[in-house]
Amino acid sequence: MRFRNSLHRLFIPSHGTRLEYLARLTTVGVLLGFAVALLVGALGRFRSTGQDVELIARQPSAGGWSRERIVVNQGERVRLRIRSEDVVHGFAVGRLGVEADPIEPGKVTTVEFVADRAGEFPFYCTMWCDPNHARMRGILEVRGPAGFPLASSTPASDVTLQHLDDPRDAGVVPQVMSSATRGLPLYGQRCASCHGARAEGTPGGPGVGRREFLVDRRPADVFQMLAGATTHDGSPRAGAHGPGAPRSPHAALSHSQYVRGWSEQDRWDVVAALWSLDSSAEHIDLGRRLYLKNCAACHGERGRGDGPGGKSQPNTPANFTDPRRMLAGTSAIYTAKIRRGGMGTGMPYWGSIFTEEELTALVDYLRTFSLTHRE
Amino acid sequence: MSVPTALKPSADRPRLELTRWPAVRSFLRQRALNWTMMTVAFVGFILAIAAGILGTAAGSANFGIVFVWIVWWGLLMGALLPLGGRLWCFICPIPAPGEWLQRTALVAPPGNAGAAGLLSIDDPGRSTQRWTLSHGWRWPKSLRGIWLQNVGFLGVALFSTVILTRPAATGWVLLAFLAGAVGLAIFFERRSFCRYVCPVGGFIGLYSLVAPVELRVRDPLVCQDHRTKDCYLGNEAGYGCPWLEQPWKMDRNAYCGLCGECLRTCTKDNVAVNLRLPGPDLLVAHGWKLDEAYKAFIMLACAAIYPVVFLGPWGWLKAWANLDTLGGFAIYALGFLALNLVAVPALHLGMAALTRWASGLQDIPVRRLFVALAYALVPLGLGAWMAFTVSLVFANLSYAVPVLSDPFGWGWNLLGTRDVVWHPWLTGWVQPIQASLLIGGLIASIVAADAILRKIQHGGVGIRGLASQTALLTVETALFLWLYLGASA
Numbered sequence: 001m002r003f004r005n006s007l008h009r010l011f012i013p014s015h016g017t018r019l020e021y022l023a024r025l026t027t028v029g030v031l032l033g034f035a036v037a038l039l040v041g042a043l044g045r046f047r048s049t050g051q052d053v054e055l056i057a058r059q060p061s062a063g064g065w066s067r068e069r070i071v072v073n074q075g076e077r078v079r080l081r082i083r084s085e086d087v088v089h090g091f092a093v094g095r096l097g098v099e100a101d102p103i104e105p106g107k108v109t110t111v112e113f114v115a116d117r118a119g120e121f122p123f124y125c126t127m128w129c130d131p132n133h134a135r136m137r138g139i140l141e142v143r144g145p146a147g148f149p150l151a152s153s154t155p156a157s158d159v160t161l162q163h164l165d166d167p168r169d170a171g172v173v174p175q176v177m178s179s180a181t182r183g184l185p186l187y188g189q190r191c192a193s194c195h196g197a198r199a200e201g202t203p204g205g206p207g208v209g210r211r212e213f214l215v216d217r218r219p220a221d222v223f224q225m226l227a228g229a230t231t232h233d234g235s236p237r238a239g240a241h242g243p244g245a246p247r248s249p250h251a252a253l254s255h256s257q258y259v260r261g262w263s264e265q266d267r268w269d270v271v272a273a274l275w276s277l278d279s280s281a282e283h284i285d286l287g288r289r290l291y292l293k294n295c296a297a298c299h300g301e302r303g304r305g306d307g308p309g310g311k312s313q314p315n316t317p318a319n320f321t322d323p324r325r326m327l328a329g330t331s332a333i334y335t336a337k338i339r340r341g342g343m344g345t346g347m348p349y350w351g352s353i354f355t356e357e358e359l360t361a362l363v364d365y366l367r368t369f370s371l372t373h374r375e
Numbered sequence: 376m377s378v379p380t381a382l383k384p385s386a387d388r389p390r391l392e393l394t395r396w397p398a399v400r401s402f403l404r405q406r407a408l409n410w411t412m413m414t415v416a417f418v419g420f421i422l423a424i425a426a427g428i429l430g431t432a433a434g435s436a437n438f439g440i441v442f443v444w445i446v447w448w449g450l451l452m453g454a455l456l457p458l459g460g461r462l463w464c465f466i467c468p469i470p471a472p473g474e475w476l477q478r479t480a481l482v483a484p485p486g487n488a489g490a491a492g493l494l495s496i497d498d499p500g501r502s503t504q505r506w507t508l509s510h511g512w513r514w515p516k517s518l519r520g521i522w523l524q525n526v527g528f529l530g531v532a533l534f535s536t537v538i539l540t541r542p543a544a545t546g547w548v549l550l551a552f553l554a555g556a557v558g559l560a561i562f563f564e565r566r567s568f569c570r571y572v573c574p575v576g577g578f579i580g581l582y583s584l585v586a587p588v589e590l591r592v593r594d595p596l597v598c599q600d601h602r603t604k605d606c607y608l609g610n611e612a613g614y615g616c617p618w619l620e621q622p623w624k625m626d627r628n629a630y631c632g633l634c635g636e637c638l639r640t641c642t643k644d645n646v647a648v649n650l651r652l653p654g655p656d657l658l659v660a661h662g663w664k665l666d667e668a669y670k671a672f673i674m675l676a677c678a679a680i681y682p683v684v685f686l687g688p689w690g691w692l693k694a695w696a697n698l699d700t701l702g703g704f705a706i707y708a709l710g711f712l713a714l715n716l717v718a719v720p721a722l723h724l725g726m727a728a729l730t731r732w733a734s735g736l737q738d739i740p741v742r743r744l745f746v747a748l749a750y751a752l753v754p755l756g757l758g759a760w761m762a763f764t765v766s767l768v769f770a771n772l773s774y775a776v777p778v779l780s781d782p783f784g785w786g787w788n789l790l791g792t793r794d795v796v797w798h799p800w801l802t803g804w805v806q807p808i809q810a811s812l813l814i815g816g817l818i819a820s821i822v823a824a825d826a827i828l829r830k831i832q833h834g835g836v837g838i839r840g841l842a843s844q845t846a847l848l849t850v851e852t853a854l855f856l857w858l859y860l861g862a863s864a
Contacts (some may be wrong), residue, residue: 017408017483019406019482019483020480020481020483022405022482023410023414023481023482024481025482027410027414030414031418031421034418034421034422038425038429041783041785041787042429042785054785054786056431056784059434064433081786083431083433083436083784084433085431085433085784086432086433092698105433105435107796107797108777108793108794197596276673347758
């Protein structure tokens with residue numbers, strides 16, 4: 001009875017009625033208004049499309065990006081307001097060149113761009129933030145009027161996946177790190193007359209410095225070729241630059257005769273020179289920036305596989321300064337590995353993020369850890 | 376009935392009575408005043424809980440963290456407490472829902488029919504109707520005092536690195552406070568939660584002893600002849616003291632929540648709000664209690680631990696306190712509790728014994744000196760906490776501007792201030808202010824120690840007796856100065 005009376009009094013004031021009614025109405029009104037505002041705001045927060053997009057960055061162990069997919073229409077100006085809830089993150093949209101970093105906790109970082117290409121573009125964190133940093137990805141879906149084809153990743157021309165993880169050993173490596181700066185004069189003296197000043201190729205000799213020529217060749221094989229042991233395509237010498245080669249105006253001398261007097265180190269320096277000729281300083285710099293932003297956390301700033309992020313990975317990250325390993329791999333293999341990822345090693349896939357230009361720049365930069373680029 | 380000496384009107388207790396002005400008196404007697412303040416605070420409180428639990432996990436962008444631990448804390452330690460004593464308790468929203476349930480009213484007085492059950496506890500004959508939802512039980516005698524508040528404060532302080540930096544933790548802790556206050560209001564009389572449990576109320580009560588504001592009866596002799604004791608029991612104009620205080624006996628601020636009910640219920644117009652010189656409550660000898668002494672030690676120890684953990688350069692300690700590893704936290708917790716409950720009290724016990732020996736107070740028990748001299752720590756402790764607050768608030772207050780527009784960190788821009796960038800304020804003033812607060816606290820504490828010793832031993836204990844206390848307080852102040860101006864600079 002007492003309880004019932006009390007409940008009754010909760011709703012029907014017994015005394016001081018006017019002021020009490022006013023207070024109750026005000027209190028209930030304020031609380032209800034608050035609840036409604038909260039509900040409306042919360043619903044607005046979870047809207048899935050729009051050009052003004054709030055994005056919250058959290059460490060992958062705490063959920064990663066607050067949105068796994070952002071949907072916009074082609075041609076729209078997109079305004080992303082990004083904030084971190086924990087540590088410093090970075091933000092980039094692969095293949096669109098959209099970047100914003102650092103994303104510092106408690107601060108709003110705004111990035112604006114026009115979504116001018118239809119497709120699905122991965123956005124990802126560009127600062128190592130967590131052992132699972134590489135999983136911090138989402139998709140920016142740009143809807144075009146006629147559908148939105150997936151951004152494709154072109155497979156390496158002649159690399160099959162099963163070759164990617166084959167053990168590699170160059171067998172022979174330089175005593176000191178090879179140098180394009182030292183190798184270029186040597187190339188100029190002995191090779192340029194046939195292969196061209198920039199090894200771009202002439203009627204008298206193939207373009208041994210061209211990307212298309214080198215992409216499937218191992219530096220160790222080119223070294224052997226310069227030693228006269230193999231042909232340009234890596235097969236045992238029986239031609240122009242080796243014993244038994246058919247005679248022609250430019251093939252009259254064996255390769256060993258052309259490079260007579262070169263030490264092993266000279267030949268390695270020329271190898272470095274060849275790998276540098278089709279790659280500009282700007283190209284290498286692009287690769288360096290991509291490497292520092294995306295790779296250095298695990299592979300180390302100097303490519304030694306000693307980055308802090310690597311300690312938490314299932315496999316020790318590759319050491320790009322190890323010549324036995326690096327001089328035994330082709331650029332096509334490295335491109336394919338970056339594109340595909342490490343398949344259980346902790347190495348993320350980058351195929352849907354980097355453009356072809358970015359991939360080649362990155363691989364060329366990786367080469368500089370074992371073949372010093374020209375200064 | 377004898378009247379305590381401290382209550383007798385006296386020329387040596389200068390006061391400026393604020394309520395002698397009719398406008399002030401009338402304003403403070405408005406029944407809607409408490410409800411208005413509490414409702415505004417309640418909305419902010421609910422917002423803090425909601426933002427803490429539902430909003431962004433980035434503390435600097437979350438209303439729960441920014442407005443509780445920076446704005447409210449800054450307001451409390453920078454103004455409300457040092458200037459108004461328990462003024463916050465008058466506004467505090469935590470007991471509001473419980474009190475409203477107890478009274479089944481927000482504003483209305485008990486009315487003619489009785490004081491809604493509250494009266495029945497003390498005078499069953501006066502109340503014929505019990506409309507309250509509360510059982511109105513009396514708080515167990517064994518749990519009276521502020522020991523529970525000490526334990527609660529230690530608990531919150533121990534986990535403060537977690538609570539102060541994780542919005543969800545703040546949200547749940549605030550919700551627990553609210554649930555605790557409502558739950559206790561349903562079972563126990565009046566504001567038992569505020570009086571015996573609230574972890575914040577404990578230190579507010581202690582530091583309100585030196586506040587320059589007090590609520591007192593004008594003339595205790597008038598109360599002596601007034602048999603109905605409306606200020607305690609309530610009448611048709613208002614409720615009996617929610618804080619279970621008997622205003623006619625009140626000579627300390629410690630447990631007066633400044634709610635003003637006694638201003639409304641006193642039929643003799645004998646209750647006043649005064650401005651005064653700070654500090655006289657420290658000398659009220661019958662108020663010297665071990666639980667309050669321990670509160671003084673805990674507050675002093677925590678005032679040293681907080682700058683070490685929050686402002687200091689010792690990242691490993693912060694990691695321990697932040698629960699990064701259970702083992703590290705266990706070590707931190709052990710050290711934290713040992714410092715609070717053993718080391719600091721033991722140091723002061725030793726110094727109390729030294730003071731006793733040096734001043735020849737052989738007939739005074741060490742325990743009495745130990746407890747009494749703990750009250751000398753109140754000014755220094757308050758100064759140290761204010762110094763810590765200066766660091767916290769000046770550096771972080773600008774977070775409040777964008778958070779006002781976007782309390783949940785969901786991208787709202789309610790007031791157009793969402794994009795205001797954080798910027799520390801008045802950085803050049805922080806250390807001079809901190810030094811002034813600490814040195815001011817030291818001087819006030821030495822004066823208080825001297826006054827307490829004089830109170831114990833009429834005529835004072837001489838320079839030897841005060842020397843040990845002065846040395847201890849000076850060393851402690853030097854430590855604080857080092858922490859604020861040296862280690863964390």
